[in-house]
Amino acid sequence: MDQLAVRLHPSQPLDIRLEAVPIPTIQHPDDAVIKIKFSGLCGSDLHVYRGHEDVNEIHICGHEFIGHVVALGSSFHSGSPPSRPALYASLKIGDKVISPFTVSCGECQYCRLGFTARCVSSLVFGSPALQGAQAQYVRVPLAGGTLFSLSTPSTSVDDPLSLPQELSYLPDPTLLLLADVLPTGLFVVLQALTHPKLAPIFTGIPWPRNVVLDVGIVGLGPVGLCATLALLDYLVRADVRHRIVAVDPNESRRAKMQKIYDALPGHARGESENEFIITDIPDAPKVVQAWGQGGCRTVLEVVGNPSALTLSLSLLAPSGILSSCGVHQAHQIPFTGRELYNRNVSLEFGRCSAHSIFVPAVELLLRRRDVLGAIGESGVVDRIVPLSDAVRAYEAFEKGVYGKVVFDPWT
Ligand SMILES: [Zn+2]
Numbered sequence: 001m002d003q004l005a006v007r008l009h010p011s012q013p014l015d016i017r018l019e020a021v022p023i024p025t026i027q028h029p030d031d032a033v034i035k036i037k038f039s040g041l042c043g044s045d046l047h048v049y050r051g052h053e054d055v056n057e058i059h060i061c062g063h064e065f066i067g068h069v070v071a072l073g074s075s076f077h078s079g080s081p082p083s084r085p086a087l088y089a090s091l092k093i094g095d096k097v098i099s100p101f102t103v104s105c106g107e108c109q110y111c112r113l114g115f116t117a118r119c120v121s122s123l124v125f126g127s128p129a130l131q132g133a134q135a136q137y138v139r140v141p142l143a144g145g146t147l148f149s150l151s152t153p154s155t156s157v158d159d160p161l162s163l164p165q166e167l168s169y170l171p172d173p174t175l176l177l178l179a180d181v182l183p184t185g186l187f188v189v190l191q192a193l194t195h196p197k198l199a200p201i202f203t204g205i206p207w208p209r210n211v212v213l214d215v216g217i218v219g220l221g222p223v224g225l226c227a228t229l230a231l232l233d234y235l236v237r238a239d240v241r242h243r244i245v246a247v248d249p250n251e252s253r254r255a256k257m258q259k260i261y262d263a264l265p266g267h268a269r270g271e272s273e274n275e276f277i278i279t280d281i282p283d284a285p286k287v288v289q290a291w292g293q294g295g296c297r298t299v300l301e302v303v304g305n306p307s308a309l310t311l312s313l314s315l316l317a318p319s320g321i322l323s324s325c326g327v328h329q330a331h332q333i334p335f336t337g338r339e340l341y342n343r344n345v346s347l348e349f350g351r352c353s354a355h356s357i358f359v360p361a362v363e364l365l366l367r368r369r370d371v372l373g374a375i376g377e378s379g380v381v382d383r384i385v386p387l388s389d390a391v392r393a394y395e396a397f398e399k400g401v402y403g404k405v406v407f408d409p410w411t
Pocket residue numbers: 041042043044063064101180181
């Protein structure tokens with residue numbers, strides 16, 4: 001039996017095709033096969049689409065999906081030992097599930113410490129190593145350690161991975177944000193704001209409470225939007241005065257950021273003395289200079305290329321934190337050891353451990369359901385597109401004309 005899928009043909013850039021391919025089947029006892037309800041188009045899909053990654057095999061794209069279980073391997077049964085992830089004992093055919101964008105076993109030393117992004121068995125959906133989710137069905141390896149069930153929420157208050165019932169009241173396309181962009185946006189914020197260099201600001205010691213935290217965000221695609229919402233949520237809840245400069249060269253991305261900010265209730269923006277400025281690249285240094293603190297204490301880099309890193313460093317104050325979640329492919333970073341030494345720069349790089357940060361991301365989604373739960377102009381999810389229109393959607397997303405696209409594979 002065949003299904004419809006979006007496949008990348010890597011012999012030339014920008015070549016994706018809608019094709020009929022076999023429906024995946026169980027290959028290992030830990031596998032699950034999911035019938036996809038919605039899948040996402042993501043900024044990191046663009047890296048392979050543009051030919052920036054060393055990919056040379058045709059494969060199904062996409063790493064964000066929500067759907068229902070249609071097949072389970074033999075590891076899934078009520079007698080699964082308690083030493084294994086709990087889902088092996090509880091997941092059933094028909095359950096609604098959502099998956100982080102990488103597979104993680106839940107059993108290796110990295111998974112147990114919460115670094116699920118670096119699981120020894122980690123695979124990224126939508127790569128030659130693991131077929132992706134811009135299709136009608138997807139196979140999930142190590143599914144008991146990877147998936148979250150939306151069908152059996154809060155079975156135990158002691159289960160740190162149980163999901164609240166309230167989640168089921170949000171539209172499914174917005175739950176898809178939990179697969180990647182919302183955890184990754186939260187991750188790039190936590191990586192910065194929980195850094196020891198910023199601890200005095202959040203404890204109020206030894207600085208006075210009138211300190212102002214200046215923050216830059218470079219890149220206002222869907223992850224940048226989520227990072228901004230996570231940042232505002234964190235700063236307002238910690239009652240820290242702040243000024244934020246959000247930077248993107250693309251006018252439609254800046255307009256989207258403005259619409260989302262405007263849609264936030266007043267209390268979600270904090271005190272009126274806080275500032276939130278959206279700007280293009282040339283004006284960003286002027287904004288930061290006018291603030292008069294020698295630069296931002298932290299800059300979030302949400303793009304993944306050398307020019308974004310260069311801009312981020314230029315906005316950073318001495319002793320600042322450059323927190324990056326962009327998927328970098330360049331062989332070198334565009335600054336020297338001396339530049340970092342002379343300015344005491346802290347660098348934080350890498351992939352979000354989406355499985356570990358999933359539950360805090362759910363809590364953020366519920367707190368900010370006003371914009372994260374919306375679809376359209378003032379929502380992070382920009383539009384729902386039939387999978388049959390995927391080629392056109394990739395083109396529009398690549399140009400920044402479309403924001404976050406969610407594919408419906410059944411229309
Ligand atoms: Zn993604």
